[in-house]
Amino acid sequence: MSTNEQYDEISLIKACGKGDNKAFQKIYDKHSGIMYSICLRYMKNTDEAQDVLQDGFVKVFKNIGKFQFSGSFEGWMKRIFVHTSIEHIRKRKAHLDVTELNSNELKLTDHIETGTMDAEKMMELVQHLPAGYRTVFNMFVVDGYSHKEISAHLGINENTSKSQLFKARKQLQVWLKGWFE
Numbered sequence: 001m002s003t004n005e006q007y008d009e010i011s012l013i014k015a016c017g018k019g020d021n022k023a024f025q026k027i028y029d030k031h032s033g034i035m036y037s038i039c040l041r042y043m044k045n046t047d048e049a050q051d052v053l054q055d056g057f058v059k060v061f062k063n064i065g066k067f068q069f070s071g072s073f074e075g076w077m078k079r080i081f082v083h084t085s086i087e088h089i090r091k092r093k094a095h096l097d098v099t100e101l102n103s104n105e106l107k108l109t110d111h112i113e114t115g116t117m118d119a120e121k122m123m124e125l126v127q128h129l130p131a132g133y134r135t136v137f138n139m140f141v142v143d144g145y146s147h148k149e150i151s152a153h154l155g156i157n158e159n160t161s162k163s164q165l166f167k168a169r170k171q172l173q174v175w176l177k178g179w180f181e
Contacts, residue, residue, distance in 0.1 A: 009073060017065040024061055031074060032057070035081045041123060041138045042085035044131065056084040082143055086153055089135055125175055126168075133168035140165050 009030075015023035035056060039049040059080050067076055126134060135154065139145040140161070145153070147161040154161070 056081040136164035137168040
């Protein structure tokens with residue numbers, strides 16, 4: 001981001017804090033694509049993703065005055081959208097499989113071989129995972145949360161988080177094996 005763009009974004013954020021609807025629209029236009037992709041990673045379909053996108057932007061603009069200008073504005077927004085997605089899943093009371101595995105049972109490789117599959121196709125596969133698997137997979141693999149953080153956010157046991165990740169990876173490996181055979 002160039003210095004001028006950085007100042008432009010700072011000006012937009014400050015203007016939003018003062019209720020400027022045009023600045024609000026510019027921030028939405030600039031960031032809605034990436035925020036929508038975050039919502040889509042967590043939600044099962046585009047309608048749910050659109051709902052979460054809207055809820056997330058309401059939270060962003062309601063709390064924009066709390067942004068401290070330390071760190072990335074986009075990173076701050078991403079956290080809001082991840083948390084909004086998780087809240088949506090919890091409100092839906094999506095059933096998370098609570099089968100627990102001991103961590104020493106997790107012998108599956110951390111690496112999933114995707115061959116020549118592009119990221120878009122891989123994300124389509126991830127969207128087909130059950131809600132619990134998909135949520136933990138996204139939080140751990142894509143967003144970098146620890147199992148301890150995931151368990152706190154989702155209100156599940158740490159071993160359940162590990163189990164969900166294990167099962168998600170296993171299912172993806174099965175689908176990918178079929179894809180390349």
